[in-house]
Amino acid sequence: MSATSAALTRREQILKEAARLFAERGFHGVGVDEIGAAVGISGPGLYRHFAGKDAMLAELLVGISGRLLTGGKRRAAEARSGGDAAEALLDSLIEGHIDFALDDRPLITLHDRELDRLRDSDRKLVRQLQRQYVELWVEVVRDVYPAMVESEARATVHAVFGLLNSTPHLSRPGALPGRTTMATLLHRLARGAFAAAASNGAA
Incomplete structure (x- = not known):
């Protein structure tokens, strides 16, 4: 090495x-x-x-926002180059975010509690990366559900992120089922949220 x-x-x-x-x-x-x-x-x-704890916190929060965006872009590029349908790409994005939600729960807690401790430039970078990540999802969601208007798609994406990112609040011993079962449940709930939002808009 x-x-x-x-x-x-x-x-x-x-x-x-x-x-x-x-x-x-x-x-x-x-x-x-x-x-x-x-x-x-x-x-x-x-x-x-x-340089110190502040530098560690900045690298953690900027880093995970960047990795989520990079991962989402990679999944989108792979799906489109392979001719996959928008449905398959949405499933892939959900799976990628579930991996984050289950495997990086401390970072979710850090973001919720400590984001305001970052210096302005780092906090703005985090927000910029997050907005790009959201817009990537919004585009895919509207491909899957063409009748959903942009504002509804964006609101639903944020709601689904809130659902998936709730895992740190279920960290008591025995509160979570096995990883595979939990991933399947979260995926089903996320797809259900998008389908419900789309059907409500079409009603």
Whole structure:
């Protein structure tokens, strides 16, 4: 393993543990030493990778917004190059967001609690990336449900995100079924929400 790849892996480890600790105890409830201990290095050793906790928080929140958008664009490009129907692309987008909602729950909690702690430029970047992600979904939803007007499609996309992103609130032991069962349930609920919104608009 090269020194560069090892350094990147360590950065990822630090970010993962920082996200978990920030979500559990709040941004101000976690010290640099605790994050370092979680990955097996000294607190001061973290400064070889990040300028401080603020930099970690910014990379976490900007990073996940960017990854969601990039992933959505990749799924759209693959579907369109393969000639897939809009229905299949919508299913793919839902599956991608469900993976995030189930596998990155600490980041959902961080976004809800700590977004306002980012400096203005980082917060604006997060919002910009999120708007692009929403609009990607809106375009696909309107391809699947042509009768749905743009404002209704956008509102429904936001509502579906709220539904999928509710998983951190179900984190008590035994509150969630197995991952496969939960993913299937979330997918069914998301598609049901879009179908209900479309049928209501057509009524």
